Amino acid sequence: MENKGITTLNDIKTEIIETDLLIIGGGNAGCFAAYEAKTQNPALKVTIMEKAQISRSGATAAGMDAINTYIREDRGETPESLVRWGRAQLGGGPIREDLVLSNAELLNESVEMLEEWGLPIVRDDEGYYKLRGRWDISIQGEQLKPIMAEKAMEAGAQVYNRVAATNLLMAGDRCVGAFGLGVRDGKLYVFQAKATIVATGGACGIYRSPVTDYTGSHHQTWMCPFNVGSGYAIGIRAGAEMTSLEQRWVAIRTKDFCGPVDTLAVGYGCLMINGRGEKIMADRYAHLGGEKAPRFLRLNAPMTEWLEGRAPTYVDTTRLSSEESKELREDLLNERPSFVLFLASNGIDITKEPVEIFGSDPYIVGGHTGSGYWVDIKRMSTIPGLFAAGEAAGGSPNKFVGGCATEGRIAARGALEYLMGVSLPAPPADQIDREKERVFAPLLRGGAFDGVTAVEMEERLQRLMDEYAGGVSQFYRMNEERLEHALKQVKVLQDQTRYLFASDLHDLLNVHEVIDRLSVAEVLLHHLIYRKETRWEGWQTRMDYPEVNPDLDCFIESRRDPLSGEVKVFTRSYEQLVAGDRTKG
């Protein structure tokens, strides 16, 4: 197997790269950050560390069928109205309105950039971007990722493909770059950077997927399974403050395949129905806003139908014409082509039978909810020199493609401002040695080591989180004792990581992915325990605290002490900047 002949620490080559700006993760936010930085200051050295191959990496690898937020000013929408809507989607928040506003102000420009770069965006008869719903615009985004990647490279960013971030490089309290594992060459990369942006996407695979156990398809998840939360983990381990991790993103998806439902429901107005044919949102949950109810309720409602004996649940596609069915599947081909194949594999004609739906596994994704790094308005985290954007940055939910792209640009601007006048310290030999030993230890243990594989530990973690921390098998419900049990077990797993072994570099990558998932799971559990209330039913349902507690109308924050490993949880208050009823948008 491929381990590049590494048998001792001396076999591992170290590659030190100096750069002005390091971007960890060449996805949507990362590509936009690189493009922005290089166009603002072409003389800067901008480097992207990418775990996969930049032209098809991350959450948009397969493409996208819509950009979920675009402000149609001709329809009277404004950045403020987007803030109001986003806030209402979170049941009134709290959200970081400063972040959401600043994002909203640049949002349209980012979308228009994409079109100029060659992304086909559908226009209506009047020449405006064609809406589907209030904020979504239709795109033919099969090539979305390659287009963004090409632009980042054309702008002059240097891309290191197949290098996975393992930890931040620190100079005291300051971040001065990051370490990376060369997945193909077996090198330890040391990126020394005046400023660093984390744009790694969110965390998938903390929880077991509902499809995992009974198919050969372990990665039958909605979120990209290769986004494992490494971006959060490296910050957590370095002592960065995290916000709102308990605000998990769980979505109603097509059953057995985790296919997108918004395309059907928002894009084509297909209503959710239960086993008796009753309209779930429009009728049973009219009091909570009906079809316009916040997303967590749109998840919780159909799952409640299952619990209360009115399953199965569907989106009713039977009213679609065959032209609409074709158009809809064309949209799906742009985002999740295999779902179209799934329908064909089961002989499902969606105009004749409705599409079954079910909840997904929970994800930590700051582009959708507010989970992630606590950042200031320039998107700098609490660690000087470390910025976050996209799914990695917390506080501003509902960013989706356009918002994550925009946040990449804002973070790049912030980073550029910061790095002027910053100088790089000499590479810290002791830190490099320590990281090399830590990263490669599982490989040096060798394939014959009597220990634990990454897959084994990953599955144990996922089952634990599913059953004890509100996974799909528990209909997302949790209580204090279960969470405490989960935390205790996570500690054991963390201790057991010393038994992990890898027989090749791909294995080694998987080992670090499970280590990173454990870092995220630990802090996530602290957040879930701290929020002793049920604020977002479905996303965060505490059976022991079923009501909203007005005292917890604030952000839950955490910081893990890098020396002691102790996780401290605290709150930050919410600030309303855009006036109006918080639950209406």
Added chain:
Amino acid sequence: MPPKVDREKCDGCKAENEPLCEQICPGDLFTLGEDKKARCRMPRDCWDCMSCVKICPKGALETRVPYQIGYHQAKLIPLMGTNSITWTLIDLNGKVERFHYINRGSLD
């Protein structure tokens, strides 16, 4: 078990080490076997994004839905043009549907 490599068609991209599927896979799942053909080292870890199917110049890759959730043997075959893509969808009963649309540049 996605994805499936047609070993007759695959030419390992004639490369010394990395065929295109290995280069492109977001999950680092492809590798070159000892027979110099592409091999998916962990089919269960595939996300079905179909990047490999789209990029394969020999048409040697196919995404399959695991039998546990989809019957044998529907097919979805992308064909990449310069600025457009076609998909041919064949359901389990052999019914064929075609899709074609622009994926780059203006929609005019």
Added chain:
Amino acid sequence: MSLKVTPKIAIFFANEGDELSQSVDLAALVPRFSRAKNVSCCEVLPGGGAGKNREDIIAKYQQGMFNRILWVGRFSPEQRRNWESDLAAAGLNPYLQEWCDLREQGIYHEKDLRELQTQKAMILIQMSLARTRLLEPLEPLCLPGTDAVLVVGGGTAGLHAVAALAQAKKKVYLIEQQSAVGGKVAELGRLYPRICDPHCGLDFIIQKIRKTKSVEIHTLSRVVAVEGGPGNFFVRVLKAPRYVDEERCNACGECRKVCPVVLPEETSGPYGCQHAPETVCESTFRKCAISPPWPLNFPTAYVIARPLCPPHCRKCEKACPSAAVLLDQPPTELTFRVGAMLVTTGWDPYALAKVEEYGYGRYPNVISNLEMEQQDALPGEIREVGFIQCAGSRDERHLDYCSAVCCSVTLKQVLALKEKNPAVRCYIFYQDIRTPGLGEELYQRVKALEGVLFIRANPAVVRPRQDGRLALRVEDTFSGKELDLSVDLLVLAGGLIPSEGTSEIADVLKLPRNAEGFFESHLPCHSEESQRTGIRVGGTSRGPMGIDRAIETAQQAALDVLPFLQETIEVTPTVPVLNLSKCDKCKRCMEECPFGSFLFDAEGFSQVDLGRCRQCGGCMGTCPLLAVSRRHSTIEQLAAQVRAVKPSFLAREEPVLLAFLCANDAYPAVRRAAELGLSIPLNVFHITVPCIGAVNNALIADALAFGSDGVLIAGCRDGQCHYIKGNQLIKTRGDDLKAKLQSMIMDPRRVRLTNLEIRDSRAYVELIHSYLKELKEMGPNPFRA
């Protein structure tokens, strides 16, 4: 950096003699295209563009009314050239003009079809317009070069090439493996027709070379590595020690008197010759370790076969009056920077021992024709001599081909033999006597000689008799009689094979060779082409040939490399350009380039050597990521043309066919079809590409996706591709695509490959009609709207 200028396109309809307006409705087309995107003026030129029109157009261009032109109508190549040069003189870059010839696309004066023709013209103009929008001004590229050239192989061919290049005042390096130049010709006894000594001719050319100061000859040398490309080859040469100083040695021969090494006479018999120049040579006294060079005395310095020297012997060193012996001379490595290379590495005789039935190597009086050359006079007792033709040639067990020279050689040898020994009786066993052209005279002369018998058969049995003579049994195919003959000497006319040096240099330079091992070339157009730009091949390394042709081809090759031997080399700007932000380093372009033009850059990306590149666009055709584009036929331009084809102008049951035409053969065939007035149906659209290998599968996919019912890919005939293997490349890729179509449940016949040559105009038209019929039977393409 090129500044992007917004296209302002002038469309001119050349309506000479109202030809255009009879075929299409200009009154509808002109206003339609006046409004088209990027079109700034759209006019009909009544006189086709002569006289006043010319001044008018130039004036409009100079006023800035347009910055590119789309010509619509019918234009002869001369008209195109004139317009291009006239407008270039006025400042319009020649790459900013586009020609839409409607007649080539099947639009004639068919009154009944005028409406449909107008609709087709609309599409054709759209296609050209789409391409015109994407035209870019291009200027020739300049690469640094040098006037030095390196010739590998110093036989007759090489020497003539060297002389020609030296005369053209180029710096020439000649690399020769032997200790002297001269090659095989120096081993010959007599040359026809004068029956003169070949050394005379060699001396003449050597004297010519000596007079110039610009030739450096390196003997005992071989090329070991080459880097760089045309204009800038860096050639590494390993030079074995001669152990004698070339400058000082005056070939006095004192050294040989003291050399203690005495080599035995050859064991192969009285006629045998030893072909091992480094060890032995002919000598007037005896064979020893130090000897004159071989096969000629140029350079004159002696050479020492060092492995033969007794340990610690330095006698020659002491004996040399000029202190020229250098017993401790090391090998040297030399590097030359040259603009081009010539390969004239010649031939070797076929190993006659393999033709077992004739007893070569077993019987002392069976010799090769080359050995026969070296016999000054035959022993007096010889009365009968047999000559067997095609010993190994034209024989499926040995060499498939005719070695070209052996008939003439035998006839010449018979002539020379009879001159000296008129009484000797000669038998010539042959299949056919081949002495083309003026060689017939030689044949007739020999035929007329007394005592020369031509027998049309090769002996079935050769065996020694007790008296030392050879017994032959042969069935004369004319008389049908079995003859039993005996001879004193049997001469085998052996075949020519590529020399060992030819194989060696082919490996070092990566020069493709044909199945027989000779260098391949595109005979009609680039006969001295080696498939590696800037490297030419001449003489018998290209195939069996006589001395006259070997000299001519070598001189032709020398002439061909002159453009590369300049301070700067001008390259046509239609080069491939790589988009590195799309490139995945998969190296398919490198694998498939017929000219080995791709190299790795420091980061592992492919990089095209613009000097080597022949601009066929095969790389663009092969790139799975569409990262390569050949300028002026970019992938974007081709895609835009394909996308502009709108099959819906015909009823759904009428199939529409898109044909990609190779510019070298298929396009001229189609153009000729139009000139001949053959009926090209309205259903077909033509797009011309530099080489058919440039058509990327994505373009074919586009054509089908946008609704064409069939795609015809018309390349050159096998072996005729100007770019060696464009038609083979597309075949492999086309087969991949067809397999994919099959899996998509589409009829793979919707993609068809064909091979055309320029004369195939009628065949093309017939093919189109039958293909359309086939497509009609298949029904519409499922992607057709």
